[in-house]
Amino acid sequence: MNARLEEMEPLAGDANALSQILKERYGDRITGELHLPASAGRYAELPPALAPRLRAALLTRGVDRLYSHQHEAWELAQRGRHLVVVTPTASGKTLCYNLPVVDAALRQRAKALYLFPTKALSQDQVAELNELNQAGDLGIRAYTFDGDTPGDARKAVRTRGDIVVSNPDMLHQAILPHHTKWAQFFESLRFVVIDEMHAYRGVFGAHMANLLRRLRRICRFYGSSPQFILASATIANPAELAGQLLGEAVSSVDDSGAPRGEKRLLLWNPPVVNADLGIRASSRSQSLIVARLATRMGLKSIIFARSRLAVEVLTKYLKDWFDRRPGRAQRVSAYRGGYLPSERRATERRLRAGSIDCVVTTSALELGVDIGALDLCVLNGYPGTIAASWQRLGRAGRRDRPALGVLVAGSQPLDQYIVRNPDFFLGASPERARIAPDQLLILLDHIRCAAFELPFRHGERFSEVEAVEPFLEYLQSEGVLHQEDGSWHWMAESYPANAVSLRAVAEGNFVVVELTAGEQKIIAEVDYSAAAETLYPGAIYMLQSQPFQVERLDWEGRKAFVTRTRADYYTDAIDYSRLKILDRFERAQAGDARVANGEVHLVRRVSGYKKIRYYTHENVGYGKVNLPDQEMHTTALWWQIDPDALEREFGNRQQALDGFLGAAYALHHVAALQLMAETGDIGRAVGDGGDDGWFATVGAQGRGVVRDSEGVERSPENQGRFRPTLFLYDDYPGGIGLSRPLYDGREALLRGAWEMVDGCACRQGCPACVGPLLASDEKRGFSARQAALRVLRLMAGGGAYEAAG
Amino acid sequence: MKPLAERLSVLRAAAAAKQSPADLHERLCRLGSARQPRTRARQPDQAWLAQLLHAERIADGLLRIERRLPIDGLAISAQPKLPALAPAAPLFIDTETTGLSGGSGTLAFLIGCARIESGQLLLRQYLLTRFGGEPTLLRAFAAEVSGAECLVSYNGKSFDLPLLENRFRMTGVENPLASLHHLDLLHWVRRAYGSRWADCRLERVESQLLDCERSDDLPGSQAPAAWFDWIRTGEAGRLPGVIHHNRRDLRSLALLLPELSHVYRDPGKRGADALAVARYHLAGGDHAEALRILQLSQSQLTAGGRMELARLLRREGRLPETLCIWRELAAHGEAAAREQLAKYYEHKVGDYHTALAFAQQLSVDASSRHRCRRLQRKLAAQQVQPRLIAEGPPTQCAPWRAPQ
Incomplete structure (x- = not known):
């Protein structure tokens, strides 16, 4: 306790002093640095x-x-x-x-x-x-x-x-x-x-x-x-x-004439704590070190985390440190989507007034909300794109004082790639933003809305879209339009804009209702898309780091009822996806591998959750979840390997399966890097791909598990047909145009994945290449890395890759 | 049909030479699970429909149905009417629309107008039989409106009129409505009966005020589907029901207008909220009428209504009647009456003791505490013995119970 009190003693200095201290104490963790001197205005x-x-x-x-x-x-x-x-x-x-x-x-x-x-x-x-x-x-x-x-x-x-x-x-x-x-x-x-x-x-x-x-x-x-x-x-x-x-x-x-203060950026890789398993200290622990120092120095800081859960956990740890004394003004605050607007406005006001020392947030504060200038910005994990990184880092910066940014890498491949290749990040131009305005479902929705607003005339275009008629015919067959004398009139009682959400495709936010002493109070809102993963019965839902337990979820009524709890753990959902191929747009053969792109039907299910204890992060239990499946159609690309070739290559199906799962993990991350998209924009899955076929998940033991269409665990050896299909798909209903460029660039994609796995510094596999392994795998002497490399080689048509230099 | 490759290439940004054989329509259907196209039973036949509805086809896409209804209720119009409810040349209007949610995709497919001509109700309904007839429909309606001085509707201010204004805008037909006076009877009904009835829909008005029930009526909510059926398949099965429904609405509007004059002259007799009606007259500056109405309905008034009556009586200088109401309300525990009595005895009579007795019955707050302290000071300064009040409730006061 004394050590802790001492650590809370105030220090003096600006952001440059902070960066000096960090470099002195943790020099081996800093892999790159960028210094931007102040510049005068024009x-x-x-x-x-x-x-x-x-x-x-x-x-x-x-x-x-x-x-x-x-x-x-x-x-x-x-x-x-x-x-x-x-x-x-x-x-x-x-x-x-x-x-x-x-x-x-x-x-x-x-x-x-x-x-x-x-x-x-x-x-x-x-x-x-x-x-x-x-x-x-x-x-x-x-x-x-x-x-x-x-x-x-x-x-x-x-x-x-x-x-x-x-x-x-x-x-x-x-x-x-x-x-x-x-x-x-x-x-x-x-x-x-x-x-x-x-x-x-x-x-x-x-x-x-x-x-x-x-x-x-x-x-x-x-x-x-x-x-x-x-x-x-x-x-x-x-x-x-x-x-x-x-x-x-x-x-x-784009040539700014505004003056700019001095800025510094450090790339930070957490130290290795288990060299055999390639496990590093968590990015969270490192972000806390930096934020605590800054707060002791009286600097104002902002921490960006990648998920709402991470925001809550970080906030709790910082509050445990700085906000323990009751009655004192709170120095640490969380800010994220899902908080009620009034609460967010209050936090914004306190930030502008300078009464908050440290705010922990998601991308919610990436946009131009005015929160005043800050000294330090910590990115807890690579935000997924270079543009988002710079947008977030831009939150720290004043005209008259130096500012510091610290990018703390997580264990994911992208993070590790960024900190191990600092020149890539520091020298790269930000991503191209991609949109696919002619994405089928979205276009259809807006033609529907446009037809309500004004009747379409024969031959009328919808900006660049010339072929509007097929859509109008479709809408007529749906019964909402009527063609008469070359005009298409709206003919339904509905008001189509209400059914179309611009932000997501599914409808209806969930409200989180606190039950206390017979009273009900709405405390937060959750997007439809996030509801299944965060509000299942038994989930710990956190708000300003206060844990609430979900008692009941009313799926139809879009309500989750929660009570306050003192649980010393948080929960993390286990979900899996099953895909069925509907239509092939294009296909190609390479050796024993077939690759195609087209349309798939996806079913996603949250099957259970893990309970994870604070601070130790050990797994202290599981729970089962029974929620409606979420279904969508989207576009994907996929690889299949001839079953005979697969049998020749692998002694047993389990190893082949682990190889596929490892290859999928690597491909997913390389695909995100190649497209300069976020990993969340793309999904990955391994399964049979047919009607009622099996699909694979990474089980609780860290090994590939085959499940049947009902989700029941099966042995891979007993399946009649074993033709694993590796999918990468657009994680949006209808697709958003990512699969097609991946299909076109599949050779570079496979090579990139192979190089990443082959060149990794770990022995049998780690979170930076094929995904986390368990210690037991290490002892068994099975190398998930080697299995993944073999699968990748087969997928590329069997030709040998040269080892990365 | 265009070659598929061509269609897809428009839809996909990255158009490549070889496209898939998936048909766009098929893809759309799969994504949206479309219903099968409905088969068209028959080509909509306007002449046939005109015959069915006993209508006149006045233009392509537009039918007119004209009827004269004798109306007994309209004959008894000798009684004095409220000026605000007696426009010189009213035109009753009611529309049936393709939806209730509004917006530019909703249109009125039936516009009903009615005016009074020599003791009869002259009804003209204009039915759109195809989308193309809309400009003609709106011009015909504009012609109807041109002879009127005031439109009378039920909920027209927030529904029918804005919707029609949208349609004038959409079709580019000149809008005649902007400068027209408009009487929305829903507002009058809601004021008088909002606190009395579960809702103020026209059906309720009919059963409660006009003594007519609709039994075989098509629910208004089915009107859009009835018209869509006609447009889509040429089936007119439910259209006569819609016409009938609209006609009933217009007839009820015409009957309701004079009836409301009665309601606003003697609300108690027709089960209306007398206080709300009195307040309407007060807002128009007619204190005498408000007082008359409250006295007329005295036995049905709530405590609030009686307080208002007392206030008006006092304003007229009719103190005994005022006091009588206050005392009775005070005895029933009405705080406002006790406060008025406390003030009255303190400031007008100078009877501080009685004033204090009433003040002490008030719920304790800053102002009542202040009043009590002031009265006690005045009592002490006066140094007179408390005197007993022997006045009982005056007998001329009508016995009153708070209505449930």
Whole structure:
């Protein structure tokens, strides 16, 4: 206890001092360092063409010149170009779009629509516009329009607002389907501003692109053709993404003229604690070391964890350290999706006020929520993409003080790759953001919504989509459209936008209800997609590191009933996926291996959970879970090996199976790296692939287990047909266009996986190559690594790979 | 049909030379589990439908059904009416729509209008028989509206009228509704009966106020499906029911308008909330009418209603009646009445002892405590002996029990 008290003694110093201490004490764990010196700003005069009242307002607010990029954005906007601004946090991005918008509003009473991905960001924006407005008494009316806007205020927003600040969900569900009420607004709509554009990737991005197709279709109906100004955090291809979102060419402004403080980034690999098994100390333990030091030094820090569970566990450990004394203001706080909005706003306020020393969060704080400047940013695990890493690291940084970022690697292959090859990360450009606007299900959903908004005419296109008719015919066969004289009319009582969620494909959030002394209180919300993994009966659900036990889950009613508990463990779901091949788009043969891509049917089931004790992280029990299966159709690519060849290669089926599971693990991670996608965007599975076929999971003992279609464990030797199929699939209903490029690049993919497994420093296999092993495997002398390498070689057609240099 | 490869190449960003043989429609069906296309029983036959409904086909896609209904209720219109409920040339309107959720994909396929002409109700219903007839429908409706000074509807302010405005916008037909006066009878019914009835739907109005029940009526919720059947298959099975339903609605509207005048003149007699009605008159500045109504319904008033009556009586200077109500309410434990009595005895009579007795019956809060302390101070300063109050409840007061 004395040692601990001593460790809590305050220290002095800034982020540079912290980085010095870390390097002295833990130099062997730091594998790479990047230093960005401070840089001065570049400026330009206020444009002469600026409306005089706007100029006066700017001067009142102390803005007597622009950063060079703001000036460039103004020039492009005046030339009528669509543009995207990509500059760092706190570089005055908002002025890039506020200037042309407010100028046009003052001169021509032109209207503008601002779209932010979240409600909180809209409110910040309106506050900022109002300050400018008051400073110059401009008479510009900026209103938010979101779910919180009272019914009686909505009419005023529609008819009187010069700038309406909203979000994609409102545009989708409330504005476009009721466009006739917004007729005046659309008639004079001149600018559409889309901030945080980088958030519109993957499924959300595909939805957004289609939503903008609908928006532009409605604008055409009212005779307007608005100019788009987008703003984004750093990604590799802002102009390309903006172009995909709009379906038109977009100019980019990416040379920031804003001054910048000194910044340093350290790459950190936890020390090896078991060399035989290749096991390293957890990233959590290392992040705690860094955060505790920073807090003792009086520095403000933010820790990004990869899952909500990790946020809660980290918060608990930090609170155990710093927030033990009752009655004192809490220094550590958690912030993540699922907390009630009021609680999140309160945490944001306390962050801005500087009364929180350390906040632990997920990607929820990656977006531009204003939380003030911080000294230290710890990434507990590689966030999965280079762009997301830099976005999160950008949270630390002040103009007048040095800032430090620490990327602490986890045991996953991507993490290990990043810290072992620091030049790759430090030198790589951020990812290209990908969207597939023509993804079948998403496109269908939006054509459905568009048909409700305005009848489609014969030959009408949906932006770039020329072949709209098959969709319309399909919708007619579904009974919601009716064709008459070359027009397709909506003919159903339903309101289609309500059935389409932009954020996910499944419907209905779950609410978490606390039961105390006969009373019920809603304490949190959980996405449909996360419900099965977090709210099963028996699960420990954590909120601000306070554990609650789920007593009952009402699946139909979307409610989980929880009670407070003092459990000293947390729970982790065990889930598995079973796939059935529906359709092959393309196929190829290589030696004894066949590879194909196409469509699959996926059933995912949460079968049980593990209880894991705090601090020791030992497994203290299992529980069974009985929840409805979740099903989806998606696209995938898969490999199959001729059964005879497989039998020649492996002495028994169990070893072959372990080889497949190890190969799948490696391929999954290399695929994510190659596509620059997150591992969560892709799924992997090993199974038979046919009707009622078997599928494999990694069992509680760390070995491959074969289960039948009912989930019952079977011996692989007793299966009639043994033709394991290795799947990589798009982990989104309908697919999001990842499988196809993987199929095309399958040779590089297999080679990358082979090199990763072959070149790993471990002996028989470890989390950085084929997945975690158990000590018993080590003793048995079975090498999962060798098995995986043999499977990979067979999949590549049998040719020998050269050992990595 | 286009070659499949061509169709798929549009749908996939990375179009390659060799595409799969999967048919787009098939893929869509698998993803969405579509219903089979319904077979079209017959081509919708407008002439046949016109005959079936005894309608006139006034344009392609538009039928008009005209009826004259003698209405007894309308003849007894000699009684004085509330000016607000007696527009000069009312046009009753009611629509049947393809959905209740609103939005630009919902349209009115049937617009019913009715006006009073020489003691009869002249009904004109316009039925859309294909989507293409909508502009004509809206122009026909605009022509009906042009002769009217006031639209009368039931829930039209939040439903029918906004929906029609959307349709004018969508079709580009000039909107005649913007400048028109509009009387939504739902608001009047809700004010008078909101606290009395479980709901204020028109069916309830009919059974409670108009003494007519609908027995063989098609539920309004089936109207969209009835029209969709016609459009999709040419089956008109349920359409006559929809026409009938709409006609009944219009007839009820026409009967309800004069009836509401009675309700707002004597709410008690028709089971309405007299206090709410009185407040309506008060808001319009007609204190005398409010007082008359409360006195008329005195036996049915709640404590709140009687307090309001007392307030109006006092305003007229009718103190004995006021006191009578206060005392009776005070005896029933009504705090507001006790407070009024405490004030009255303290400030008007100067009887601090009685005032204190009432004040002490009030629930203890900052203001009542303050009042009691002030009264005790005044009593001490006055140094007079408490005197007994011998007044019992005045006999002219109607006996009153709080309504359940």
